[in-house]
Structures are given as C-alpha cells and as structure tokens.
Amino acid sequence: MRDEVVLNGIVLATGLVGEYDRRLVILTKERGKITAFAKGVRKTTNQLISKCQIFVMGEFTLYEGRNAYTLKSVNVKEYFHELTFDMDKYCYGSYFCEMMAYFTHEGDRATDYLNLLFVSLNALKKGLVPVPLVRLVYEIKIMDVFGQGIQSFGCPICGNDKLSNVFDARSGGVLCKNCVDKGVHPVHISEQALYTLQYINGAHLGNLYNFKVSDGIIRELTDIYREFADIYIDKKFNSLQIINSLT
Ligand SMILES: [Zn+2]
Incomplete structure (x- = not known):
C-alpha cells in the first residue's frame, strides 16, 4: 500500500x-x-x-x-479562471508562478510563499490595482520574502538608517548619507519611490495591494528593480520573454 x-x-x-x-x-x-x-x-x-x-x-x-x-x-x-481568459493576466500570472518555482524547493515550509502567490494572483484577478503595479510589487516583495530584498530601511554598507536619495544595486539597496560616494553605479531615487519601496518591503501580505501610486513612480521603481534583479537573479524567465515580446 x-x-x-x-x-x-x-x-x-x-x-x-x-x-x-x-x-x-x-x-x-x-x-x-x-x-x-x-x-x-x-x-x-x-x-x-x-x-x-x-x-x-x-x-x-x-x-x-x-x-x-x-x-x-x-x-x-x-x-483563477479570470486569469486564463485574459491573455495579459495569464502571462503575468504565469510569470509569478515561474518566479516562485525559481525561488522554492522541496522541503520548504512554504506558508508565506503560498500566501504571497495567492494575494498576488488575486490582485491580478480583481484588477483593482493596475497590472504593472501588481507586477512591480510582486517582484520587490518576493525578493524580500526570500531574504534577498532591496535594502530600504538601513544602509546595505554600514547599517545606518539616515538614508540618502542614492540607490546602488551592487551594494544591495539605498545608501546612507555617509556612504553615497561608495556606490558602484549610483542612481537617484525620489523620496516617494523610497517611501513606496519601504511600504512594499514592510507590508503584511494582506495589505500588499492596498495602495496606488503614479505611473512615474511605477516606472522609477521598475528601473530600480530591473537593475537589482539583473545582478541577483541568474535566470531568464520564459514567461517574461513572452511578456516582453507582446509589449
Ligand atoms: Zn552607509
């Protein structure tokens, strides 16, 4: 048996x-x-x-x-039938699943991972938050949940919490005022983008998709995320290539 x-x-x-x-x-x-x-x-x-x-x-x-x-x-x-009937949502949902598969392993205790995926597929399904924002929030949060998030509360070099408006992907996040000159490829981050980043990293999963920001902030954080992911994710997701070919 x-x-x-x-x-x-x-x-x-x-x-x-x-x-x-x-x-x-x-x-x-x-x-x-x-x-x-x-x-x-x-x-x-x-x-x-x-x-x-x-x-x-x-x-x-x-x-x-x-x-x-x-x-x-x-x-x-x-x-999640709504995702299978909508080409756009289907592609993003598939990307969320492929990304989750990349980060998880057999034997993990996966309650948080599963909750993150569920609230994110649900946000896509409901459509109350624009798709590019759902995608951005998921991308930032999944890195955080797996302990590889963009540092946004303390300087990744020295730990100081007096942050500047300089992000450096290679260092791991937003630098403090003492470390602004130590960045490998320093990029400006606006106050509102930093605040949004902190909200996403700090939010409980149940509140993750309860906000909206301007398209400008979405674009700014999307650029920051991509620079970060290029360094810390060593995989080209098939579903992302399909998304890129559609847009
Ligand atoms: Zn520092």
Whole structure:
C-alpha cells in the first residue's frame, strides 16, 4: 500500500508526459515545491483534467512514492479562471508562478510563499490595482520574502538608517548619507519611490495591494528593480520573454 497525503497548494506549472499523463509542479504549504504525476488525465473520460491546470489552488490528495507523487484527487478552492481568459493576466500570472518555482524547493515550509502567490494572483484577478503595479510589487516583495530584498530601511554598507536619495544595486539597496560616494553605479531615487519601496518591503501580505501610486513612480521603481534583479537573479524567465515580446 502506498501512503496517501493531503497537501494544500497552488499549481505552478504543468507539462505533458507520454500519451495520457500530465506532470504538475505544485507549491505546497506543508512540503514546499513538489512534482506530481497525474496518470491518465488526458484520456477523454477523465474528470481530473480541469483540476490539473496552472493557478489551481486547493487540497491535493497524493500517493507518496519513493521518488515522486501521484495525484489521486483535488478539492479545488480556487481556479483563477479570470486569469486564463485574459491573455495579459495569464502571462503575468504565469510569470509569478515561474518566479516562485525559481525561488522554492522541496522541503520548504512554504506558508508565506503560498500566501504571497495567492494575494498576488488575486490582485491580478480583481484588477483593482493596475497590472504593472501588481507586477512591480510582486517582484520587490518576493525578493524580500526570500531574504534577498532591496535594502530600504538601513544602509546595505554600514547599517545606518539616515538614508540618502542614492540607490546602488551592487551594494544591495539605498545608501546612507555617509556612504553615497561608495556606490558602484549610483542612481537617484525620489523620496516617494523610497517611501513606496519601504511600504512594499514592510507590508503584511494582506495589505500588499492596498495602495496606488503614479505611473512615474511605477516606472522609477521598475528601473530600480530591473537593475537589482539583473545582478541577483541568474535566470531568464520564459514567461517574461513572452511578456516582453507582446509589449
Ligand atoms: Zn552607509
């Protein structure tokens, strides 16, 4: 007899295996990122196929094998259908999932990671906050949640909290008044952009998408984030390349 486990999670990616099977990458609260195989789901009579899609959130009942999990059933809590019907939202949602897959591993305790993904997919779904802002907030927050965030409360060089208006990606964040000359590639950051950055880094996940800022601030912080990510993320995300080709 194989052991059965019930894990709570969100499907990050799916792939085809053989003629009838599907491979799922699921971020689970209890065991981090796992891979599960859904056997026979691509046969026309199988009802499980609609639950084996990206963004599906729920309780996954799995058989635990020696090397992999096999999916038995899914109790779906949320499909995020709104994201699959809208090309733009689908692409950004896929990017959020791909980024999460990059940062997570099997065995992680993933409650915060899962919550971050959930509130972000939900913000895309609801559409109350413009998509470029949802994307920016997610990008900044995921780095922070994984302990690699843009330093915005204390100088990354000396820890001093009397910050200047100079950001330096190579140093790791916003420099203090004593360290402004030590930046490798110093960039000006406006007061409002710094305040927004601090809000995102400091916010509880439930409040993360409760604000709006001007397009100018979004552009300024997007440039800062990209410079930072170029140094600290050593992966080209496929979904991001698709987004870039569409815009
Ligand atoms: Zn300093």
